Amino acid sequence: MQIRTSPYWSTRQVAELLGVTETTVKRWADAQKLPCVRTPGGHRKFLPHEVLAFARAQGYRLEAILPSEIAPSASWERYREWLYRWLIDGDSRMVGEQLYAWIQAGHELATLYDEVITPVLERIGSEWEHGVLSVAEEHVASNTLLEVLHSLRQRTFAPRMERGRAICAALEEEQHMLGLVMAAHVLESEGFLVDFLGARTPLSDLLVWLQRHPDSRLLCLSFSMPVPEDRLRALLSPIRDAAHRYGARLYAGGRAADPRWVEQDLVDRVFHSLREFRRILVGEAV
Ligand code: B12
Structure with missing residues (x-):
């Protein structure tokens, strides 16, 4: 059976967390400083994220509470x-x-x-x-x-463009994009401007996008679903050719991205860890 968290904290729990009396918590709630809801029996109940936001605003260190x-x-x-x-x-x-x-x-x-x-x-x-x-x-x-x-x-993240433009996409049949979103965040936090094309990007659209943005320095693709070999080659060969024509590097990641794609000359690098990705972004003059 699955254990679920109760969505609300009680007055006593909040008082214990913040190291104050229950009366103080009630006073904050009644003064509408700390949002709460009332049960049919009149008890105050608090949403954890609202308590945390209140605590942060009051200068509490979350570590301590x-x-x-x-x-x-x-x-x-x-x-x-x-x-x-x-x-x-x-x-x-x-x-x-x-x-x-x-x-x-x-x-x-x-x-x-x-x-x-x-x-x-x-x-x-x-x-x-x-x-x-x-x-x-x-x-x-x-x-x-x-x-x-x-x-x-x-x-x-504040948008910056110190390191140049990076395009992030998942191709055609690929609906998964959480890995791509996370890779985009790492790029942004390292100073890239990200064009996020998202899931199921048609090959032709990706090529047109690249053509319109010849200043792109990285093209990042994410693969969660396995792609049959002939299909993969038909998708990646034109992307690799176009990327290299504009001087962009082609990177792939995700659980279905295969390191052998580098030997097969389909992509420049394959990543299965965002820490490794970041290490390369920081170290390489990409
Ligand atoms: C969430 C999810 C969905 C969501 C996606 C929502 C969204 N908008 O992304 C929805 C519900 C749409 C979905 C649909 C499907 N899913 Co699904 N899904 C998942 C789940 C739970 C998480 C996917 C994910 O984001 N993974 C986590 C990513 C973040 O990890 P990662 O790929 O290893 O990537 C890491 C690194 O490589 C890096 N990274 C990723 N990309 C890139 C790119 C670059 C450039 C770089 C540098 C790094 C990088 O980031 C990660 C950081 O550690 C997975 C389970 C799993 N194990 O992944 C199943 C999973 C991928 N899905 C699966 C399946 C079967 C499906 C469906 C076919 C189900 C169905 N019958 O309809 C469909 C079809 C999808 C399609 N055609 O694309 C299977 C795939 C099995 C297989 N054949 O390999 C999985 C593995 C579930 C399972 N255990 O069976 N799914």
């Missing part, structure tokens, strides 16, 4: 467990607050994505495959994550 298992110093294992539950519950606010708190606490974006988000997605995919999670639960989880990643981007 969060339950130890979700504080920024907790283990990756704990993070994954909480993220999994919030995603299945569709609690985008809590996922967003927590990711933001981890970033504020100094965790590297690429590490968070590799160590927390990707393993949780793998778990969700495997539980869906084995019938533990329904299609609906998998959809709620992936849509919740997509929403949070989009808002995190607006909250975290």
Whole structure:
């Protein structure tokens, strides 16, 4: 059976977290400083993300107030467990607050994505495959994550173009784009301007886009679904030729991207980790 988090915290829980009396919490709530809802019996209930936002505004260090298992110093294992539950519950606010708190606490974006988000997605995919999670639960989880990643981007990165333009796309039949969104965030955080074409981009459109933006320095493709070899060659050969004509490098990533594509001269590099991607972006004069 799946364990679910209660969406609300009680007055007592909030008081314990913030180290104040229940009377103080009630006073804040009644003065509308701290948002709450009332149960039919009149009890005040608090949404965790609203408590965290209030606490941050009051100058509390989240490290000091969060339950130890979700504080920024907790283990990756704990993070994954909480993220999994919030995603299945569709609690985008809590996922967003927590990711933001981890970033504020100094965790590297690429590490968070590799160590927390990707393993949780793998778990969700495997539980869906084995019938533990329904299609609906998998959809709620992936849509919740997509929403949070989009808002995190607006909250975290200022657009810059120090390193030049990078195009991010998934081709034709590929509907998965969470890995691509995360790769785009790493690019933006390293100073690239990202043109995000998203999932199911037709080959011809990608080629036209590249032609219109000959200043592009990187072309990044994501593959979650295996592509038959002849189809893959028909897709990647013209993209590689066009990219190289404009002096752009062609990178591929995602669980279905095969390192042998480099030997087969289909792409310049294949990545299965965003930390590795970042290391290359930082080190290479791409
Ligand atoms: C969410 C999800 C969906 C969502 C996608 C929502 C969205 N907008 O993205 C929806 C519901 C649409 C979906 C649909 C389907 N899905 Co799905 N899905 C997933 C799930 C759970 C997560 C996908 C994901 O984002 N993975 C995580 C990414 C972030 O990890 P990654 O690919 O390893 O990438 C890492 C790095 O390589 C890097 N990276 C990724 N891309 C790039 C690119 C560059 C340039 C760089 C540098 C780095 C990089 O980032 C990651 C960081 O660590 C996976 C499970 C899984 N294990 O991945 C199944 C999974 C991929 N899906 C699967 C299937 C079967 C399907 C469907 C066919 C189901 C169906 N019957 O309809 C469809 C069709 C999809 C299609 N034609 O494309 C299977 C694929 C099996 C296979 N044959 O390989 C999986 C593995 C589930 C499973 N265990 O069976 N899916």
